[in-house]
Amino acid sequence: MKRIALALTLLATPVLAQDPAEAARAAASALEQASMQLDAAESARDRVRALTGTVKAYEAGLAAMRGGLRDAAIRETELTRRLQSQEAEIAQLLGVLSSLGGRAAPSAMLHPQGPVGAARAGMMLASVTPGLSAEAQALRADLDEVTALRTLQQSAAETLQQGLEGxxxxxxxxxxxxxxxxxxxxxxxEDPIRTAILISSxxxxxxxxxxxxQITSDEVPTELPPIEDRKGALGMPVQGQILRRAGEADAAGVARPGIVIATRPEALVTTPTAATVRYSGPLLDYGLVSILEPQPDLLFVIAGLEVAYGRAGExxxxxxxxxxxxxxPDGTNPAAGASPSVEGGGAGRTETLYIEVRQGDRPVDPLTWFASDKG
Incomplete structure (x- = not known):
């Protein structure tokens, strides 16, 4: 785990865009903290908390690495295309530089027309040589950057594979x-018979x-921390990108009051606040569903899970x-997400999570509760 944290830190180099670099550093720090919590965990609850932090740190780090790889690939493509478009100019430049040799100073040039011709040639070269040198330096810088980007991508792909395994x-x-x-x-x-009757009806x-x-028995009052003051600022239950907002129709023309989030395969879904599990299991055409109650008359419906944790009543x-x-799992392709042509459009996010919020007996826009800066 520490090796991956170090790799994430090393990946956050000036070659990459600032946002992925900062995200990689933050993920590395979170991974180190989760590792220390895991070492100090004494109870099953502590171990779950530490491992949850570990998974989330890995996911954040892998997202940052993919972002860095994407930026590196875009930059390499830009430089390569620019160099290809300047092939003729580069060939002429190399030819001129070769003819000048290693001593391009005007005083070293002789002219068949004698001192006056040599002086004129020297004046011409004095004005041309700095431009040629600047072009040569710019070309060398571009080539060096392409080489550094390719080396970075090869190293990052290996680190990404280790992170996926981790x-x-x-x-x-x-x-x-x-x-x-x-x-x-x-x-x-939970009364399983009542639950089955409710589902079937x-x-x-x-x-x-x-x-x-109707499906509960032996219910006891439980006070959870109030969240009214956090309305609109709760974190999303999963890392992803919003595909559809509340009320937007899908491809079949069906509009639902919740939001749909595109996620990566096997992404971890967590509760944004302390909550009672009101239901956990398959439901209608929503797949596996977890219904959370953070406070009376407020439900967070999370649907489309592959694996559901928690039991009703907990x-x-x-x-x-x-x-x-x-x-x-996208570990079959270590460079998944590095394509500059598709990553920005959400490639790699192949799963969808449906989130609905219900207050009282009616649905409300989930984004009135959850904060999101992604559209």
Whole structure:
């Protein structure tokens, strides 16, 4: 883990854009902190918290590395195209420089017309030589930058592969730690028969949400930290890019009141605040769903998971894992996401997560609760 953190720091070089570089440094720092928390973890809950931080740091670091690789690839492409467009000029420049040899000073030039011709030639060369030297230096700088970019990309691809292997192991460890965790507070016990009846009699998410109180038994009041003052500032449950906002129709013309986020395969989904798990399992055509209740009459519906963590009735601390997205891990292609032509459009984000927020009996725009600077 420490080796990957060091690699992330080394990747944050001046060659890359500032944002990916800063993100890589931040991810490396987070990975180091998660490593120390993991070493100090004494309980299953502590281990889950540390491993959650580890997975999120890996994901942030890998995203930064992909961003850096993309910027490096774009820059290399720009330089290569510019050099290719100047091939004729470069050939002439090299020819002139070769003819001048290593002693291009005007005083070293002799002219067949004698001293006057030599003086005139010297004056001409005195004005031309600095320009030739500047062009040669610019060409050398471009070639050196292309070489440095290619070396960087080769090194970063290897580091990226190590990071992908590391995050896969961290996800496996996290799943096991969650399975071993038994110390979470429980607010109620789910009645499986009532749950099955509710699911079979429900045709809409709204109908299911309104009947959630019917599937509980032995419920005890539980006060969670208020979040009204954090409205509009809660972090997104997953790293990704918003594909559709509330009310926007999909390709089939279906409009839903939630948002759809494109994520990378096996991305970790966490709860943005402490919440009670009201339901966790398959539901209608939404796939695996986790319904969280951070406060009375407020539900966060998170749908489209491949793996769901947490059991109905459990009270999850803020930042706890809710589940994992599906898809094939992109470790089969270490340079995935480095293509300058497609990465900016969300390539590599092959999975979609649906988030709906319900207050009382009606849905509200999730972005009134969650902060997002990505469109």
């Amino acid at each position: 995050v896969q192991q961290a996800r496996t460890d996290l799943s096991q730690a969650i399975a071993d965790r038994t110390d979470l507070p429980t607010r109620f016990t 429900t045709e809409t998410l709204e109908g299911f949400a309104s009947g959630l109180s 009270v999850l601390p803020e930042g706890s894992p809710v589940g994992l997205m599906g898809g094939t």
